[in-house]
Amino acid sequence: MSQQINLYDAALERQREWLTLGNVVAVCLLLLGVVGGSGHFARTEAKTLAARAAASESQLKTAREQIAALTQKIASRKPDARLEHEVAAQRLLLTARREVLATLRDGVGADGGATFADYLRGFARQTVSGLWLTAFNFDAKSGGIEIRGRTTDPALLPEYIRRLNQESAFQGRAFASLKLDAGQAETAAGAAPVLPRYHEFVLIPVMGDGRDAAKLTRNAGVAGSAG
Numbered sequence: 001m002s003q004q005i006n007l008y009d010a011a012l013e014r015q016r017e018w019l020t021l022g023n024v025v026a027v028c029l030l031l032l033g034v035v036g037g038s039g040h041f042a043r044t045e046a047k048t049l050a051a052r053a054a055a056s057e058s059q060l061k062t063a064r065e066q067i068a069a070l071t072q073k074i075a076s077r078k079p080d081a082r083l084e085h086e087v088a089a090q091r092l093l094l095t096a097r098r099e100v101l102a103t104l105r106d107g108v109g110a111d112g113g114a115t116f117a118d119y120l121r122g123f124a125r126q127t128v129s130g131l132w133l134t135a136f137n138f139d140a141k142s143g144g145i146e147i148r149g150r151t152t153d154p155a156l157l158p159e160y161i162r163r164l165n166q167e168s169a170f171q172g173r174a175f176a177s178l179k180l181d182a183g184q185a186e187t188a189a190g191a192a193p194v195l196p197r198y199h200e201f202v203l204i205p206v207m208g209d210g211r212d213a214a215k216l217t218r219n220a221g222v223a224g225s226a227g
Helices: 021-076 081-106 116-125 154-165 211-226
Strands: 131-138 145-151 173-182 199-207
Touching (some): 116 131, 154 199
Antiparallel strands (some): 145 199
16 A cells, blocks of 8 residues: 655745735836826826817907907998888788788678679770770778770760670679760971870779669760760
8 A cells, every 4th residue: 555745845936926026116216107108198298188178269359359349340331221112112012912912802882792893803804996995993881983095086985885784793784874075186387286095984883773874875875976
């Protein structure tokens, strides 16, 4: 029977000392290197940040100066009188257009039946050669209408009145008044006056049963033959 005897004694092994002067010096040098590197990096980064801050401050100062200059320029700038006049004119035009649109929506005439557009369409459909309109006035509150025009032959008026009576916009109205004037005669130097080129007329339709319209067409025919 064999036996093994361990002759190794750990106490007899040479112990390595870590806390020696050399190790301490090496560690201190390493720490100094790390601290020095960190300080150098921090100083470099601080310089970079300082340069960026200075550049930003310069840009901010320039922007403030530009804003101050623009503010002063705007404050010293005087309004353009021509532009103000144009704006005022456009506002007046806009107001007039709104009033016209309101009138078109509400219509004309006391009965509220026909609208302004209906009257214009009636005029457009009933045209007579040698007769033309120069004005159409109406009162939206009272429903009063006045038609002004010119004609080369007064005898055309009865036919024109009959045609208007056929339009639905003029239904229930009678042409109760007619004014017919001869236009101004043209004269030349040293020559006798010539006949006028046209006659001016004014028609005033009012609410009625149509009997006045028949009488008016007869009167217009008489006036035309007399003219």
